[in-house]
Amino acid sequence: MKRVLPAVWLVVLFTVPLWLQDQYILHILITTGIFIIAAMSLNLLLGYTGQLSLGHVAFFGIGAYASALTTLGFDVELFGGFRVVHEPWPAIVGFFIGIFIAGLSGYVIGRLSFKVRGAYFVIVTISFAEVTRLVALNWVELTQGPLALTNIPPFTLGFPGLGNYTLWGKTAYYYFVGVVGLVAYLVISRLVGSRVGRAMIALKENESLASSVGIDVTRYLVLAAVVSAAIAGGAGSLYAHYLKIIDPDIFLFIYTVTMVIMVITGGKGTLAGPIVGGLIFGFLPVIVRPLAAPAVQWILYGGLMILIVFVLPQGIVPAAERWIRNWTPFKGRPAGVILAGDSKPGDGK
């Protein structure tokens, strides 16, 4: 059962465009997929190291802008008349540069922010995100400010011996997002399943104890921040090249909140959590949109968020796992018995 299930999910994931004819739903799947990737990266910090970074959208936006600017080229004058001119490069190079720059910002911001914890960490991360938003808004020469970066070209993939293929259509883009998502999932699952991941979970559970047994807390937190930021940057790049336009609103706090809602609803600290939460909050707007005004939708999300924290503080995935364990007879466990280690982080498959 455990071995068949991933294969089933993979088949479902990669056959969707074959039986799904509705282009609008496909579009929703693509944007949802991009946000799921971002939510997975947030989960690495929030769920596995226990650090609530509410500035996560900064990495998403930095990845988007870095990728778009690499692809479009720019010509800016820095202090002292020093000019930086960049000729346009292929979009796929932009994708990797976006990941790299976001990871680098993750390192810098991580090194600075992890000096403080708890509420202060949250506020510092929000501040960093707001500062990046204001820079994107005001450095008009580089970012076009509120006029937005437009005409961002789509990705072109080069296959050796087969020529180039440009991702114009939604179906092609769906597969690209699917592959990137899969890679991100594998990277995160390998990481949290490794020694490094166990160190992260240890410092989440008890930081002073973890450091007393020799875990270099800051090093692991910064490592998590770099990987998390890089993946978020990749998601941002996907977003920019899919929508072909980005403006400073990409840094709005509400996008971080969306990612946080996805992770919390699905179950933080589980691999499947951000995917389940992401699908729910990706498709909820599609269902609710014809019925209610945007303001009402948001009231609903906010209310749902409060409700979930009150009723299912662990999230849906751990709750479902517990439920399945307790009620499936062929698992050979008596109903109602909760085993030690149930719903612990990292077993969310």
Add this chain to the structure above:
Amino acid sequence: MDQLLQHLVNAVILGGTYALLGIGLTLIFGIMRVVNFTHGELYAFGAYIVYLVAATLGLNFFLGLVVAVIAGVLLGALIEIALLRPMRTTDIDIVMLVMIGAWIVMQNTELLVWGGVAKAIVTPFPDAPLVIGPVSISWLRVFVLVVALLLIAGSYVLIHRTKLGKAMRATFQDADTAALMGVHIKGVHTATFAIGSGLAAAAGALLGPVFLVTPTMGDLASLKAFAIVILGGLGNITGATIGGFILALVEELGAGYVSSGYRDAMGFLIIIVVLLFKPTGLFARAERVG
């Protein structure tokens, strides 16, 4: 020089309301350890109540201010009893998520009720400004500063001279011991949140007529209030008062001499610099309320 003087006067007037925001949040954050994302929404709520009373109902502007503060206190008490009281023993991160949810609900309710178009509040003050030498100030702004200073003084009296204030200070120092000494912790929490919310609503009610009232006006207000609290040190009313004036000064000078586009970035830069180099705030001796 004249320009500098005008900037300083503007900063003092803005600083008074910032201080109100900061005092409200520093009490809540200090005593209850709640990262209160609804603080800015109560600020916006205060402004909308003044709009409701003064513009929509056509009643007296000053009555609007009083109603706004009372409504802020009641809404704050409601939020505390409905959302925070059941979560009192829960992890700070979880409570933060509840407050984010409440923030989203409140902001969009404002959007639903009053629409996204910015509202202007007309006040009974004369249009002609008060001119003193090279500096000119509108009468409305003078009034805003006077009321803000009165409310700041009122907060001092409340914290230092009343029984409730003593209970709040005791709860801040050690909630368990305070409870053993007969302090009703739940009541103190509700009162703290209600008072803090009332101050936020007062700040919004005062600044609403100076600027415009929009549903998103609370976002930056929350973050600025955090900047002030961090600058002044947790639970430190004097620190929050000075912090409010410092933030206003930095913003005003930054907007005047660096770039107006980065005006709102100043608060965040203050947060980052203070937390990274002096995390206990500029004025912290030891952690205490007062």
